[in-house]
Amino acid sequence: MPGLSAGCRSVASVTSEPTGRAAGPYDAAFLPRLRMTFRATREPVTEPVSKFGGQPVWLAAPAWPVHPRSGEPLVFIGQFRVPGEEVRLAYLFLHEEGVVMGGDTPEDGEAVVLVQPGGRRPAFASIGSPGTQGRTLWRWGPDYTEVPVEWLTELSPLPPELDEAANRAAAFSRYLRGDGPDVEYPEEDWPRDFLGGEAVYPNNHASGIDSSWRFLCQFEDRGEGEEDPFFLNFGYGSGFLFLSPDHLEGRFLWDCG
Numbered sequence: 001m002p003g004l005s006a007g008c009r010s011v012a013s014v015t016s017e018p019t020g021r022a023a024g025p026y027d028a029a030f031l032p033r034l035r036m037t038f039r040a041t042r043e044p045v046t047e048p049v050s051k052f053g054g055q056p057v058w059l060a061a062p063a064w065p066v067h068p069r070s071g072e073p074l075v076f077i078g079q080f081r082v083p084g085e086e087v088r089l090a091y092l093f094l095h096e097e098g099v100v101m102g103g104d105t106p107e108d109g110e111a112v113v114l115v116q117p118g119g120r121r122p123a124f125a126s127i128g129s130p131g132t133q134g135r136t137l138w139r140w141g142p143d144y145t146e147v148p149v150e151w152l153t154e155l156s157p158l159p160p161e162l163d164e165a166a167n168r169a170a171a172f173s174r175y176l177r178g179d180g181p182d183v184e185y186p187e188e189d190w191p192r193d194f195l196g197g198e199a200v201y202p203n204n205h206a207s208g209i210d211s212s213w214r215f216l217c218q219f220e221d222r223g224e225g226e227e228d229p230f231f232l233n234f235g236y237g238s239g240f241l242f243l244s245p246d247h248l249e250g251r252f253l254w255d256c257g
Contacts, residue, residue: 017031025213030195030197038230053137064132067110075101093114093134095110100233108124119248120249142182158194169181191219196216206253240255
């Protein structure tokens, strides 16, 4: 598939690297901070690259999570390359009910991050029987029908002014948590979809995420506009993906202001 391979090389051309200095979800575990943008695929993606939608590109045995009580398969949201030398993916699955996504807490089983190869399955995750497969990410189509989608995630350097705006927003959150000096509220806009750097939390806290987790990426919800690539509902907020220090286990949190 010449076209797909060329596209995958483009997606992987810029990377963020582990800093080794993060002590929790408020620190920069990966640098530099990179903008995430989305590009439609011409063919189904079969390579281990970051993407939203489509089908998981499993790097070990398939393991589709299901709802811990109903047994309904969770929706596949996307997969994310884990920074580092080894090719490793973090797969995100969310429960959806009435277009509300992701549950109430990071460990209620309605948001599951799996890491392959060699990853640890979260203790709260319920995995379906062999052959289980659920829905994938979608967008609204004609007459409000759900149209499955697949978008490659491209990483690119942020303009310095946007990177600095995100740093100022994170610094203001540190001040409100009592973890940093008094700083002014940033008036400028900061990026909403990015990997690496410090996260920008709508309510200044990573609720339910303790100091054992490292921030990987964040992305805002979308889907009401005709040009939006897919539908995600976090209450007009953002989703946040975290990794363990050894990059073998993951968590997900959504939050809105």
